[in-house]
Amino acid sequence: MDETPAWMQTEARTPVDLQVDRPHGARVYDFLLGGKTNYAADREQAEKVLASVPAAAASARENRAFIHRAARHLVAEAGIRQFLDIGTGIPTSPNLHEVAQDVYPSARVVYADNDPIVLTHSRALHTTTPEGVTAYIEADATDPVSILESPALRETLDLTEPVAITLCLLLHWLPEGYDAYGMVRTLLDAVPSGSALVVTHVTKDFDERAGGIEEDFEDTGSTVRTRTKAEVGRFFEGLEFVEPGLTAPQRWRPGPAEVEAGDRDALRDQDIPIWAGVALKPAV
Numbered sequence: 001m002d003e004t005p006a007w008m009q010t011e012a013r014t015p016v017d018l019q020v021d022r023p024h025g026a027r028v029y030d031f032l033l034g035g036k037t038n039y040a041a042d043r044e045q046a047e048k049v050l051a052s053v054p055a056a057a058a059s060a061r062e063n064r065a066f067i068h069r070a071a072r073h074l075v076a077e078a079g080i081r082q083f084l085d086i087g088t089g090i091p092t093s094p095n096l097h098e099v100a101q102d103v104y105p106s107a108r109v110v111y112a113d114n115d116p117i118v119l120t121h122s123r124a125l126h127t128t129t130p131e132g133v134t135a136y137i138e139a140d141a142t143d144p145v146s147i148l149e150s151p152a153l154r155e156t157l158d159l160t161e162p163v164a165i166t167l168c169l170l171l172h173w174l175p176e177g178y179d180a181y182g183m184v185r186t187l188l189d190a191v192p193s194g195s196a197l198v199v200t201h202v203t204k205d206f207d208e209r210a211g212g213i214e215e216d217f218e219d220t221g222s223t224v225r226t227r228t229k230a231e232v233g234r235f236f237e238g239l240e241f242v243e244p245g246l247t248a249p250q251r252w253r254p255g256p257a258e259v260e261a262g263d264r265d266a267l268r269d270q271d272i273p274i275w276a277g278v279a280l281k282p283a284v
Contacts, residue, residue, distance in 0.1 A: 025173070026089040026118050032060035035092035053213060055271040059249075062272050063200050064092070066249035067168055068099045070198050070278050073242065073253065074164045075103040078280065080196060082163045083109045084153070084187075086141050087170030089118060096166065097134045105131040110156050112147050114140040141170060142178055144186040162194035162281075169274075171235070172202045172225050184235050193283040197239055200249060200276045201232045207273055232275040239279035249276035 023045030031038040031046045034057075038046075049056045074080040081104055085096050088111035094102075097109035109132070113119055119138055135156040139147040147153065157163060165187050174180045188197060202213060204226045214224045233246055244252060250272055 024117055026115065029060055029169070030090040030092050032057045033064060033092045034061075035090060037090045037092070049213060053207075053273060055273075056213075059272045059274055062249045063169055063274055063276070065254075066200060066252050066276050067096060067166065067198070068094070069253050069255070070166075071096055071099045071164070072103055073278070074196050074198075075100050075107060078162075078194070078196060078242075080162045080164045080194070081107050082157045082161060083107070083166060084112070084147075084157065084163055085109065085166045085168075086112045086147065086187075087167065087173070088113045088136070089169075097132070101132045101134075108133045108156050109135070110153050111136040112139045112141070112150075112153075114138060141167075141183065142174060144183050148187070148190050159191060161192065162196070163191045164196040164198060165191065166198040167235075168198060168200040169202065171199065172227065173223065174225075176223055176225065181234055188239075188281060191281065193281050195281045196242075196278060197236060197281070198278050199232065199235055200274050201235075202226050203228060203232065203273055203275050205229055205273075205275070206248070206271075213273075226273075227275075229275055232277070236277060236279045238281075240282050242278040242280065246275055246277040248272050249274050252276050252278070 020039040021041055023041045027038040027042040028046045028049065030036075031042055032049070046056075053059070071083070083096060083100055088096075096111075097107070100107040100109060111134070113136070116138070119136065133156050135152045137147065137150045137152045139150060141147075148159075167184065171180050171184075174183070184197070188195070202224065205228055214226065229246060236246070
């Protein structure tokens with residue numbers, strides 16, 4: 001009997017059309033991060049985004065740096081050993097599992113995405129430490145129950161122990177009219193006290209020009225919806241913010257080396273049109 005976990009088992013798959021002639025949001029983000037998993041159409045789209053928001057590349061880097069700091073904090077300070085990352089995107093290294101497992105080698109991470117292009121890249125690029133587990137599942141963020149009930153998730157994560165749910169630069173992509181707040185509440189209801197929610201979200205609060213992102217992606221068939229600080233704060237209702245609360249990503253606990261290397265004091269909030277926050281689920 002094959003005892004290999006289901007997510008590790010190989011099976012014949014229909015080849016995926018990577019649609020390299022069309023821009024893809026995850027690959028555009030990869031390009032802005034300086035990654036290599038992108039094509040000419042993605043780079044052309046990235047240039048349009050940069051024309052609307054000149055700090056888009058800096059924003060992508062600061063968002064990624066925030067995720068790294070948040071993961072390190074949650075593992076080292078909050079004692080969280082499990083992560084559920086929804087809307088993972090292209091796994092530009094270092095990714096979440098690499099950071100978490102660097103602090104705690106046995107950390108367990110599940111990535112979820114509904115995009116076959118992203119999953120194809122994930123199968124090729126995701127790795128894990130010998131002690132830990134990294135799994136990926138094909139699931140839609142708009143159907144959180146399917147994520148929570150996935151056999152791969154159940155084999156990888158223990159939902160009776162704290163889990164960090166990361167929704168970074170995801171929520172503004174959800175379809176118009178969809179109850180994003182209800183989706184987040186469903187996920188949080190499934191995890192115990194001591195779990196965490198990590199969110200980053202595009203906003204026009206700092207600079208109205210950030211609204212150009214909505215128009216830039218409209219032609220690609222993707223919907224982007226910016227939210228205000230109050231609207232992003234609603235995702236954290238009932239949770240306890242980790243200081244400094246909901247803020248620009250570059251202002252969330254930058255380490256001394258990052259401040260020196262990145263000169264974050266020179267980055268104004270309006271340069272990075274993103275709200276970022278980490279909060280813990282309190283005991284009932």
